[in-house]
Amino acid sequence: MIAFDLSADAARRALSPAGVEYDPEEARERYAMAVWCQLIEPGDSVAGRVIGARGPIAGLEAVVAGADLRELSPKEAGEGRKRWLPRLSAGAVADSLATAAARGVRLVTRADPEWPTQLDDLGAHAPLCLWVRGDASALSRLHASVAIVGARAASHYGDHVARDLAAELAAGGIAVVSGGAYGIDGAAHRAALLAGGLTVALLAGGADRAYPAGHTQLIDDIARRGLVVSEVACGSAPTKWRFLQRNRLIAALSAATVVVEAGWRSGSLNTAGHAATLSRPLGAVPGQITSATSAGTHRLIREYGAQCITSADDVRELLGMDDRTDAATAPRGTYTGDPTRVKDAMSTRVWRDAGEIARRAGMASDVVEGILGLLRLDGAVESGAEGWRLAKIGG
Structure with missing residues (x-):
């Protein structure tokens, strides 16, 4: 049996950098969530089943104590403990919470009113919690939202289309969600900010630091005027697996996904696949038939039933919004494009x-x-x- 302090006092000490007083049971539950974030990789459905059956505190106590995990097969339980327990460190959890407090990152759980319930559609693969930099209340304003994703090595055409779509949609009150990467992601975020709308960047690493580093200023701007979100603890590095798992959050958090430009094997197709699995509306922007950077979007339209997107009005239709904003009544500052x-x-x-x-x-x-x-x-x-x-x- 491994000794690990899950008492209310230990939880309060670890959470104290945030400067918020929690009642004993709430402190323990938040602390347990932070511990789980250190133990598991995103999308770990085995851990999700343990937590779903027992709750974060009792589930963690059972794992640490070596108790029988009846909700898992013996093989799953054994392999799970081999993955999780080597990462168990009170010091690492305390460090991540201290970093979060220093960087203005808040831990949001299902117990919080800001929790975006659309993420629960991921079932056992849903995130345990979110680390949010920015105004967490904006999480409740994402029911009218669209994920705009695509190639990192975007062409001038793809960059233009992403900016035009994002700016017009954001100016009309539709939140723009993306991954903060170079190319299409960055173009969409910048245009949404320019239009004065809400944009959300979901990161594969901790929300305390920008990735890529070249987008540090952009990520800071998004945090000030929108949201920077991650499911991994502060201090966590982005990895290939975390990028792939991050894509499921982009698809689940958004009401629809639009792929602007993507190669045949682009990671954006992974996001599109998650959207399709979740039965979220999916759109793709056509490009030149000879363009390798549009081969993926053409594939989505041809093979996966993605709607052909040529304008912001097409995206509104994808979202089920029939009323189109008239230019004469558009809000002041609307991006003309x-x-x-x-x-x-x-x-x-x-x-x-x-x-x-x-x-x-x-x-x-x-x-x-x-x-x-x-x-x-x-x-x-x-x-x-x-x-x-x-x-x-x-x-």
Whole structure:
């Protein structure tokens, strides 16, 4: 039997850096959750069954004491203890809680009113708790939300589409959820912040530090104006497994998932798979048929029934929102986006090629070509042998 102090006094001492007074039983339960976060990897359904059957305190006591875990097979119980007990350290738990307090990271559990109940759809694979940097009350405002994910090595086209979608949706009150990575994730977060909307970054490592390091300022901005969330304790490093498991949280926390750009084996397809498993609406943005960075989105549309997304209105439809915000009544500061710049560089009378339109708009030509394709799908522009022009209202 391993000695480990789960008393109310031990719990209160460990939780004291947060500066919050908990009653004895609540302190023990929070402390037990923090301990479990040190013991297990994200998505450990075996631990989830123990905690679901006994609660975090009794489950931890049974594991530490070597008691019979009747909810598990002997093999599961034995292998579980071999995974968990080598990580058991009161000092490591105290350090993570102290780091959380120093960095303004709050431990949110199912006992808290802010807990996002949509995560419970993950069943035994649901997170035990969340480490949240920012205004935790915003977790309750994610029922109208969309995950915008995609390639880290995004093209100009993918970057543009992610920014345009995120900005318009965020300005209209729809939260933008993503993973804080380079490429599509970063573009979506920045555009949502620029539009004055809510954005949430789910990290594979601890919420106390940015990953990638090059996004330190972005993650800090998100924490100030939105939420930075992780299911692993502060001080935890991101690993390949944690990235994959993080993707299930992105899909579960959001009301719908849109993949903007993804290669054939992109990790974004993993997020899309979780969304499909959870029966969450799934959308994908089409790209050029010759583009390797859009091979994954085309695959989602062709093989997995993802809805074709060409505008923010398509995303609203994916979310079941039929009412579309009129530009005249849009909130002040609404992001107009690059399509406006492109249309401003065009005429209803004069045909112009994409290079000329790009020069007039002050934009990269490949970005403009992608925008023109989307505008043509919307009927806003028309193309011909001489180039492009604005569509005439009324035909």
